[in-house]
Amino acid sequence: MRVSKLLLTVSTLAFAAFSGSAFAQDISREETVIFDLDRTIQDPENFNWMTPGTKRMHGAHQTMWEPLFILNYGTGDLDPWLATGFESNGDSTEFTVALRDGVEWSDGEAFNADDVIFTVNMALTNEDISSREASTIRAQVASVEKVDDLTVKFTLADANPRFVVENFGVRIFGSFLIMPEHIWNGQDAATFAFNPPIGTGPYTFTSASSNRAIWDRNDEWWGAKAGFQDLPAPKRVIFLETGGEESRAQLMASNQIDAAQNVSIGTFEAVQAQNPNVIAWHQDYPFAASDPCARQLEINTTMAPWDSAAMRKAVAHIIDRNQIVNVAYEGTTEASRTMFAQYGSMAPFIDAIVDAGHGLPASADVAAGQALIEGDGWVRDGDYYAKDGETLSVNIHVNSASTEYTRTIDVIVEQLQRAGIDAKAVPVENGVFWGEVLPFGTYEMSYSWLSCGSVNEPWASMGRYTVKDVVPVGERSPGFNNTARWDGDAAELYSQIVDKIGTMPLGDEAIPGMVAEAYAHLDAEMPFIPLVQAAKLLPMNTTYWTGWPSAENYYNHPFFWWNHTHQIIHNLEPAG
Amino acid sequence: MTDAPITRSERRQQKRLKRFDNPWMNPKLIWGAGLLLGIIALGLIGRVLWDPELVFTGSATLKLPPVGFENLRKQPGVWSNPLGTDGGGRDMLALIIIGAPNTLFVGLLASLIGMSIGIFLGFSAGFVGGRTDDTIRVLADVMITIPPLLILVVFQSAFGDVTLTMMALLIAGFVWQSPTRLIRAQVLSMKQSGYVQMAQLSGASTSHIMFREMMPNLVPYLFGSFIASVTTSIVTAVGLEVLGLGPQRIPTLGRTIYEAINAGALIQNLWWWWGIPTLLLATMFIGLLLINLGLDEVSNPRLRKLS
Numbered sequence: 006m007r008v009s010k011l012l013l014t015v016s017t018l019a020f021a022a023f024s025g026s027a028f029a030q031d032i033s034r035e036e037t038v039i040f041d042l043d044r045t046i047q048d049p050e051n052f053n054w055m056t057p058g059t060k061r062m063h064g065a066h067q068t069m070w071e072p073l074f075i076l077n078y079g080t081g082d083l084d085p086w087l088a089t090g091f092e093s094n095g096d097s098t099e100f101t102v103a104l105r106d107g108v109e110w111s112d113g114e115a116f117n118a119d120d121v122i123f124t125v126n127m128a129l130t131n132e133d134i135s136s137r138e139a140s141t142i143r144a145q146v147a148s149v150e151k152v153d154d155l156t157v158k159f160t161l162a163d164a165n166p167r168f169v170v171e172n173f174g175v176r177i178f179g180s181f182l183i184m185p186e187h188i189w190n191g192q193d194a195a196t197f198a199f200n201p202p203i204g205t206g207p208y209t210f211t212s213a214s215s216n217r218a219i220w221d222r223n224d225e226w227w228g229a230k231a232g233f234q235d236l237p238a239p240k241r242v243i244f245l246e247t248g249g250e251e252s253r254a255q256l257m258a259s260n261q262i263d264a265a266q267n268v269s270i271g272t273f274e275a276v277q278a279q280n281p282n283v284i285a286w287h288q289d290y291p292f293a294a295s296d297p298c299a300r301q302l303e304i305n306t307t308m309a310p311w312d313s314a315a316m317r318k319a320v321a322h323i324i325d326r327n328q329i330v331n332v333a334y335e336g337t338t339e340a341s342r343t344m345f346a347q348y349g350s351m352a353p354f355i356d357a358i359v360d361a362g363h364g365l366p367a368s369a370d371v372a373a374g375q376a377l378i379e380g381d382g383w384v385r386d387g388d389y390y391a392k393d394g395e396t397l398s399v400n401i402h403v404n405s406a407s408t409e410y411t412r413t414i415d416v417i418v419e420q421l422q423r424a425g426i427d428a429k430a431v432p433v434e435n436g437v438f439w440g441e442v443l444p445f446g447t448y449e450m451s452y453s454w455l456s457c458g459s460v461n462e463p464w465a466s467m468g469r470y471t472v473k474d475v476v477p478v479g480e481r482s483p484g485f486n487n488t489a490r491w492d493g494d495a496a497e498l499y500s501q502i503v504d505k506i507g508t509m510p511l512g513d514e515a516i517p518g519m520v521a522e523a524y525a526h527l528d529a530e531m532p533f534i535p536l537v538q539a540a541k542l543l544p545m546n547t548t549y550w551t552g553w554p555s556a557e558n559y560y561n562h563p564f565f566w567w568n569h570t571h572q573i574i575h576n577l578e579p580a581g
Numbered sequence: 582m583t584d585a586p587i588t589r590s591e592r593r594q595q596k597r598l599k600r601f602d603n604p605w606m607n608p609k610l611i612w613g614a615g616l617l618l619g620i621i622a623l624g625l626i627g628r629v630l631w632d633p634e635l636v637f638t639g640s641a642t643l644k645l646p647p648v649g650f651e652n653l654r655k656q657p658g659v660w661s662n663p664l665g666t667d668g669g670g671r672d673m674l675a676l677i678i679i680g681a682p683n684t685l686f687v688g689l690l691a692s693l694i695g696m697s698i699g700i701f702l703g704f705s706a707g708f709v710g711g712r713t714d715d716t717i718r719v720l721a722d723v724m725i726t727i728p729p730l731l732i733l734v735v736f737q738s739a740f741g742d743v744t745l746t747m748m749a750l751l752i753a754g755f756v757w758q759s760p761t762r763l764i765r766a767q768v769l770s771m772k773q774s775g776y777v778q779m780a781q782l783s784g785a786s787t788s789h790i791m792f793r794e795m796m797p798n799l800v801p802y803l804f805g806s807f808i809a810s811v812t813t814s815i816v817t818a819v820g821l822e823v824l825g826l827g828p829q830r831i832p833t834l835g836r837t838i839y840e841a842i843n844a845g846a847l848i849q850n851l852w853w854w855w856g857i858p859t860l861l862l863a864t865m866f867i868g869l870l871l872i873n874l875g876l877d878e879v880s881n882p883r884l885r886k887l888s
Contacts, residue, residue, distance in 0.1 A: 250845040258848065271644060272845035275653060332639045332670055408844055415669060419638040429742050430829055
């Protein structure tokens with residue numbers, strides 16, 4: 006208890022010290038909205054989002070940098086933002102995007118087609134920049150040209166009917182962000198720090214340190230002048246690293262933050278009991294909103310013994326998804342049946358896969374898994390399997406940023422241990438996990454959601470495991486695609502089908518059948534094992550601000566670390 | 582030779598004298614040892630009477646309170662988990678049956694190794710003197726200034742998952758310096774005493790003098806020092822575990838507290854999750870403290886008279 010109290014005291018002191026400096030100017034708590042940040046800002050002086058690190062989700066792409074479009078999860082439409090619309094040619098190889106008139110950078114320069122073309126060309130020509138969005142642009146775009154000051158034409162290398170939503174629509178987490186040409190021109194995009202940063206958003210950067218970033222409203226914002234949107238109500242936006250679930254909950258209960266990252270349901274109920282102003286996506290059980298990134302166990306298919314499809318399949322048999330749902334999520338989510346998010350819009354593809362017999366069961370079949378292990382020559386010797394004097398063991402890397410992740414892996418470690426595999430969890434700090442472990446393949450298994458992408462069509466997820474993205478261990482996987490490094494005959498066949506799906510128009514009737522056909526290879530080889538659907542229980546505080554997104558007030562989803570958070574901030578209104 | 586039998590009052594007197602004279606029959610010592618033995622017994626007997634498998638994730642319903650209490654969801658405690666369960670469905674009773682002896686084990690092993698190093702180096706420095714003394718003394722002095730937790734945090738993060746023995750070995754590297762200094766000082770003063778010089782004159786070897794002549798006289802000091810370093814080792818081990826750096830799948834009291842903090846047990850009022858391990862740790866430290874006080878009295882008769 007002494008230690009825990011000490012921790013609490015330290016975090017309270019840290020918070021007090023920070024709030025002292027943050028609120029030193031005359032902006033009151035009532036005019037400030039404070040969001041929770043679940044990670045340390047590794048390099049607070051650097052705002053080059055094209056390189057890895059915490060460069061965006063500490064407020065930069067929620068307040069300062071705006072996307073061209075925002076995919077509305079409620080309606081399925083692309084809400085126009087910096088752009089007003091787009092047109093494509095018949096075979097989806099040319100896209101013409103119309104930009105909004107009157108957009109300005111916060112230093113007064115006009116935002117126009119030159120900025121878009123400059124930024125896209127930077128991604129096309131600079132091989133050293135590595136963010137997922139830049140890699141995707143590089144893989145898809147053949148050339149980009151200016152039609153006039155507010156019109157840009159993209160020519161693609163291959164047909165891609167979802168080009169705009171995929172790159173500029175905030176479909177998952179971020180979008181390709183346009184940078185000001187008048188500042189970036191002549192800089193090396195792989196090393197430029199972009200400090201001080203500017204953007205087109207209604208907030209400008211004020212200060213940042215490793216545990217918080219502060220953004221203040223720009224009352225000269227173009228959107229209010231051009232009649233696009235009113236100025237948002239909060240004068241100041243803060244992203245604050247809260248630490249673990251306990252401190253997050255305490256800060257929420259005492260009104261010191263307005264929106265918190267994921268907590269477990271027990272914690273949420275306790276917070277709500279102490280502070281009835283705290284709400285979540287649903288008013289009642291299970292409270293949580295479903296996240297489009299289903300959880301999975303990623304397997305490095307180049308490392309023995311997991312280079313054997315039978316061994317990977319064995320692990321898939323041993324995993325009991327029901328137990329993960331009940332223990333790690335306390336019943337707030339459901340088991341995955343395929344790699345896809347179980348949204349209504351994905352049902353035709355999920356059904357096709359399940360009907361073809363490739364769906365995953367919710368419960369385990371340990372005997373079947375053990376038979377496969379034994380079929381691979383392993384013999385149970387006491388607690389564990391062994392072959393040639395070597396114990397069957399596996400290290401599972403897990404991002405330690407959230408208890409959701411570590412609890413899931415605890416359950417899986419237990420299940421594997423009982424089945425005879427000496428599994429160990431290796432908790433890794435967030436930055437190391439995303440920066441070193443996953444992209445370079447320095448793991449045996451890891452907890453991830455890298456098949457994430459599809460919300461209304463199957464290609465975005467399936468296209469992430471094709472053979473063209475396979476790189477050797479030690480080299481960076483392009484855009485976190487196929488970090489499992491899955492190749493071989495089955496992977497080739499899978500990739501051929503998926504590539505073909507990629508060029509077909511959305512809604513083509515042949516697609517579900519093709520998805521099932523491709524999925525047969527995925528199911529047989531298991532380069533990753535889908536676990537459960539992700540549910541995010543995000544406490545939001547109505548003491549100072551109302552207008553939070555919820556199932557009743559569904560203007561968009563509540564994941565406030567995404568690029569669409571502009572919509573949330575514009576919807577906030579002072580309470581009382 | 583008179584064979585007259587002693588009277589009853591004489592016998593009683595004698596018994597009382599014997600009790601007062603036997604320094605080892607010290608009540609503090611007995612209580613302290615009793616508390617520690619109780620924890621060890623809990624581990625040994627508990628393993629037989631209770632199912633140790635319940636210590637693993639998902640063995641029972643989550644967050645059940647101890648019998649006689651209700652949790653925030655109004656679930657009452659059940660007898661199949663008399664001390665309640667944690668947020669991962671682990672049985673608290675099984676956790677302490679396995680975890681408490683583990684914590685004690687790390688402390689004992691670490692200080693046993695540390696003490697052995699300390700005894701060897703302390704005697705060598707004190708008895709051999711010269712360059713050996715200089716080297717050992719400087720080394721110990723330097724090590725005393727280094728905060729062990731700082732180094733250990735780095736070590737353990739680098740190692741990832743460690744075993745209990747591994748952790749004990751790492752800690753042992755930081756508990757030898759104080760015993761070394763202490764023993765060296767004692768040896769230096771003892772070196773001048775008559776029996777040591779006699780032994781030297783009669784040609785006894787250095788190791789004979791060190792370990793056969795002088796060591797027995799140092800036993801109470803060594804014990805006291807040992808207990809002190811057990812305490813230090815346990816504090817260090819628990820400190821690491823509470824930071825989440827100890828062994829991961831092996832239950833320890835510190836790790837249980839770490840998990841409780843991590844999962845928001847305070848705000849959910851799951852007091853049994855962090856409270857029971859804390860209580861056991863407190864018991865352990867009180868036991869060690871009593872033993873230490875008792876040993877002090879054993880080795881220092883003046884303290885005994887005062888009490």
